[in-house]
Amino acid sequence: MSKKVTPYKNSDQGKKEQVTQMFDTISKEYDNLNRVISFGIDIKWRNKVVDIVGNTNPTTILDIATGTGDLAINLTKTTATKIVGLDISDGMLEVGRTKINKLQLNNKIEMVLADSEEIPFEDNSFDAITVAFGVRNFEHLEKGLTEIYRVLKPGGTFVVLETSVPTKTPYKQGYQFYSSKILPTIGRLFSKDKVAYKYLSDSAASFPYGEAFNNILQKIGFIDIENKPQTFGVATIYLAKK
Secondary structure, three states: OOOOOOOOOOOOOOHHHHHHHHHHHHHHHHHHHHHHHOOOHHHHHHHHHHHHHHOOOOOEEEEEOOOOOHHHHHHHHOOOOEEEEEEOOHHHHHHHHHHHHHOOOOOOEEEEEOOOOOOOOOOOOEEEEEEEOOHHHOOOHHHHHHHHHHHEEEEEEEEEEEEOOOOOOOHHHHHHHHHHHHHHHHHHHHOOOOOHHHHHHHHHHHOOOOHHHHHHHHHHOOEEEEEEEEHHHOEEEEEEEO
């Protein structure tokens, strides 16, 4: 079982409120820091998610924990005519809306402020649902996944891109050093929130990745579950069907 990780150890707030506050604070610097922290490889991972979803020829897509909308914007390359980006942080959504306006994609992408554990859509609403680097921030993981299952159409595709921990030497040791020492240092240097990037590395390390996450998806009711490790296992793409 994974340990519970919260961003602010001395706070009386729950994880959900803390995560919202954290992402509101770092929203304007999030995109640039992501590129630095991942050496730009996160772009390649998101493109793989777009390819996977695109192969299913969706009409409607829900991108949960959309943040500043990077994945939602990339998903416009698919056949989808309607893409909804959902996030709990209004600060992140505002950055995303600015990007979408500049790209003149308002007719395709709608940004919605909402909780992934209480998705404001009817059962069986979407052909595909994606989450990139967001499921580890769910306060109640199984509740969030159950909501995703509810709004996904039968036969629909669920794709998760999430950080994971390499299991092979020397990648495991290199990842541990980078995530525990380098990543928080970069966050402290470039971010107004001095705790945020330590939380991001801690939450990645505690997330039930690989087979453990597959088992949770299966418990919720998903079928045809696969996990595809990326870049020596520092991230994983999970695929599932309803």
